[in-house]
Amino acid sequence: MRGEPVEDSGKLGALLDRYRGQPGALIPLLQDIQREMGYLPRPALEEAARALGLPAVKVYGVATFYAQFHLKPRGRHVCRVCLGTACHVRGGERILSRVSADLGIAPGDTTPDRAFTLERVACLGACGLSPAMMVDDQTFGRLTPDKASRLLRRFAREAPDGGGGGGRTAE
Amino acid sequence: MRLTLANFKDFQNRLAQKAQAKDGLRLIVGLGTCGVAAGGREVLAALEAELGRRGLRADIARVGCIGLCEAEVLVDVERDGERWSYGNMTPDRVPRLVEEEVVGGRRVEDWLVGLVGTPERPYPGLQFYAKQRRVVLKNCGFIDPENIEDYIAHGGYSALVKALSAMSREEIIAEVKRSGLRGRGGAGFPTGLKWEFTAGAPGDKKYVVCNGDEGDPGAFMDRSVMEGDPHSVIEGMIIAAFAIGADEGYLYVRAEYPLAVARLRLAISQAEDLGILGDGVLGTGFNFHLKIKEGAGAFVCGEETALLASIQGERGMPRPRPPFPAIQGLWGKPTNINNVETYANVPTIILGGGDAFAAVGTERSKGTKVFALTGKIARTGLPEVPMGLTLRELIFEVGGGIKEGRGFKAVQIGGPSGGCLPESLLDTPIEYDSLTQAGAMMGSGGLVVLDDRTCMVDLARFFLNFVQSESCGKCVPCREGTRRMLEMLVRFTRGEGRPGDLERLEELAQVVKESSLCGLGQTAPNPVLTTLRYFREEYEAHVLHRRCPAGVCRALCAFYIDPSRCKGCGKCLDACASGAISGVRKEPHVIDPARCIRCGACEAACAFGAVLTGSPDEAPAGEASPNPAASAAAAPGDRSPRRGGESRG
Structure with missing residues (x-):
């Protein structure tokens, strides 16, 4: 489901109801919508503005301020290559160029088949294991370009949202 | 089961016995x-x-x-x-x-x-831990962070019980003041004083907020505490809430830390189940509700007024202070906002007393500090050391010196707000004031060690690029100033510097520092100013002589092939689009500097790490590369050297 431009008004409606009338809940609401739909489609932003009683321009302003929000559809897997200080001095740029070459897209873009979205991030906090990257919710460290390529191939084979062992924590 | 002040001790003893008997x-x-x-x-x-x-x-x-x-x-x-x-x-x-x-x-x-060994001294046999003193991290690696009972069995929530049963609000604040604890998020404001301001601010509704928006590249102390010992942060927050009279709190955690969010969420629900959070904390009349707010990816939200705006669902943009959050914070109400590590110190202070806490450290910086030790250092990791230890001790004794026996060049401390300190300042003690004096700052505790292969101009560009893209755009000095500074640095790394640029850069940096609205802009020039101050000759080499002495800036260095590593596989030759590489199969190849456009394709293609870059005058271009024409003449016909960019015969 993720990454598809679903017009699932039922689920969206339930989310809107949860936060209706709470203008301070804009960010959590946008986070929930994005978790559900993979990105923030324009109609959903307009619905969110109505539900919280906010001007649409304010919702748009917040949605474009934070790096985490996306107004365009995303890939089923999101690959974030870290270019923090530690990764920078230990060769993070080489990981990024390899991943970028493997996927055939520039950072910020999504592959035409919507399998992957590639991003560069400032720091994942895994500096002790730099260079590092994150695919979906899993962090991988001590990378080499070849190791990064292998990881991409593994995720390409895997079904989205499953089997990766990611997020096996508290929930 | 719901815990009360009366039954807590029994419960704790039972858990401790159970843990012992294991x-x-x-x-x-x-x-x-x-x-x-x-x-x-x-x-x-x-x-x-x-x-x-x-x-x-x-x-x-x-x-x-x-x-x-x-x-x-x-x-x-x-x-x-x-x-x-x-x-x-x-x-x-x-x-x-x-x-x-x-x-x-x-x-x-x-x-x-x-x-x-013990939580205070985890590995008695390791040099890495010899000079450490673990207060904040004492439970990390020892308790199961997903089990509140493990935290309680290790003495957890005893400080809260003590505070609620035996101390008045004033006494708690006095104890924190006596400890000399200063904010661990970077600026180092005295925590007790902050609490006192919030407690004394007029208003019935007050908030406590934890800043877990650890955005500095190169820092992961707060992440480790939230993941490894979430309850210590929660306990510190409950004590703060009680002391200042707040009944509601927010833990603001950055979006890139899903594991920390999951563990904190679990910790909160476990604490609620036991009656440690919620209405009537531990059976008293004190109510405290704690919620998590996930950040949405904006570095500037580490600034307290921006963070508060973000919790309120707005764009995370700072506002001028005063009024300080202690007087007018979240939704205009008095709000106490501290960093993760600051809160995690509180239970120790309440249990052991402010004086015992203050016995560690220096005159004006008390207690310990956790550092994220990374970069070109032999032992990367997360040491917690007493304030006053010198940078030299931290890097060479705790961290084991430079990786692969290279030479030390600089240490970057305090992230994008901090600075780069050279060898001559390694005896600076780790404390707020001496680091600020040296042009750096404590920051949140990121410490990236740089060896002689790091280019300081490139590093300054890296940080400027970061703060420039994270500038919220509200005030002109930060929005425009950092952009112009970045443009200059980019030109330097491309060999396009002009006379007078260094003076212009210095002047602009000073203006941005003095006139920006918030901490982000005020400290953004620090990496540039410190590198200019301590490594000026490297800037001059870039600007005046078009050289990168460290061999990092692509446009200013030479690519060459190390004949001892080259296997002659020909991959680099195939990758070279400009026909600069030549060589015979299974013999070392060479790069012709005159044809090389420094694109780096050969470097990426080489599986043996044989393609190296260096300062042009160091690259062994002259002797090591035989004249292609001469070797072609000498080689047998079927082994004539191929040249990249030509079709294969």
């Missing part, structure tokens, strides 16, 4: 983000499978980060109270570990990291 075998796997990133989950799965295959039963505990990133994945084997630690574990190593250590009861010497 005999037999226990396996402990480090599953902080570092451990997971190094493959901890795979190792855990392999361990479970191997034990299952052999029909063995053992208790497997999952703990947070013990601070020894270099040796992740760590698997410890505890038998009858004695705990041995094995490092760099992989699924392949699991069968032998189970066979020899679990079944046979013998140490597997090859992978042994050491005997694990």
Whole structure:
């Protein structure tokens, strides 16, 4: 489901109801919508503005301020290559160029088949294991370009949202 | 079950006894983000499978980060109270570990990291821990962060019980003031004073907020605490809330830390179930509700007024202070906002007393500080050291010096707000004021060590690029000033510097520092100013002589092939689009500097790391590269050198 431009008004409606009338809940609401739909489609932003009683321009302003929000559809897997200080001095740029070459897209873009979205991030906090990257919710460290390529191939084979062992924590 | 002040002690004693009585075998796997990133989950799965295959039963505990990133994945084997630690574990190593250590009861010497001691001194045998003093991190790596009972069994929530049962609000604040604790987020404002301001601010509704928006690249202290010991932060926040008279709190955690969010969420629900959070904390009349707010990816939200705006659902843009959040914070109400590590220090202060806390450290910086030690250092990790230790001790004794025996060049401390300090300042003690005086700052505790292959101009560009893209755009000096500074630095790294640029850069940096609205802009020029101050000759080399002495800036250095590493496979030659590489198969290839456009394609293609870059005058271009024409003439016809960019014969 993720990454598809679903017009699932039922689920969206339930989310809107949860936060209706709470203008301070804009960010959590946008986070929930994005978790559900993979990105923030324009109609959903307009619905969110109505539900919280906010001007649409304010919702748009917040949605474009934070790096985490996306107004365009995303890939089923999101690959974030870290270019923090530690990764920078230990060769993070080489990981990024390899991943970028493997996927055939520039950072910020999504592959035409919507399998992957590639991003560069400032720091994942895994500096002790730099260079590092994150695919979906899993962090991988001590990378080499070849190791990064292998990881991409593994995720390409895997079904989205499953089997990766990611997020096996508290929930 | 719901705990009260009256039944807490019994409950705790029972848990402690149960923990003590644990005999037999226990396996402990480090599953902080570092451990997971190094493959901890795979190792855990392999361990479970191997034990299952052999029909063995053992208790497997999952703990947070013990601070020894270099040796992740760590698997410890505890038998009858004695705990041995094995490092760099992989699924392949699991069968032998189970066979020899679990079944046979013998140490597997090859992978042994050491005997694990007490939480205060985890590995008595390791130099890395010799100068450490663990206060904030004492539970990390020792308790199961997903089990509140483990925290309580290790003395957790005793400070809260003491505060609620035996201390007045004023006494708590006085104790924190006496401890000399200063904010661990970077600026170092005295915590007790902040609490006093918020407590004294007029208003019935007050908030406490925890700043877990650890955005500095190169910093992961707060992540480790939130993942490894979430309850210590929560306990500190409850005590703060009680002291200042707040009934509601927010933990603001950055979006890039999903594991920390999950563990904190679980910790909050467990504390609610036991009556430690919610209405009537521990059976008293004090109510405290704690919520998590996930950041949405904006570095500027680490600034307190921006963070508050973000909690309120707005764009995370700072506003001028005063009024300070202590007077007008969240939704205009008095708000106490501290960093993760600051709150995590509070239980120790309340339990042991402010004086005992203040016995560690220097005159004006008390207690300990956790550092994220990374970069070109032999032992990366998360040490916690007493304030006053020198940078030299931290880098060379704790961190083991520079990786691969290279030369030390600088240490970057305090992230994008901090600065780069050279060898001559390594004896600076780690304390707020001396670091600020040197042009850097304590910052949140990121410490990136740089060796002689780091270009300081490139590093300054890296930080400027970061703050420039994270500038919220509200005030002109930061929005425009950092952009112009970045443009200059980019020109330097491309060899397009102009006379007078360095003076212009320095002047602009000073203006941005003095006139920006918030901490982001005010400190953004620090990496540039310190590198200009301590490494000016490197800037001059770039601007005046078009040279990058460290051999990092592509446009200013030469590519060459190390003949001792080159296998003559020809991959670089195929990758070169400008026909600059020539060579005979199975013999070392060479790069013609006159044709090389420095695109780096050969470097990426080489599987042996034989393509190197260096300062043009150091690259062995002259003697090492034979004249292609001459070697062509000398070579037999079928082995004539090929040149990249030509079609294969």
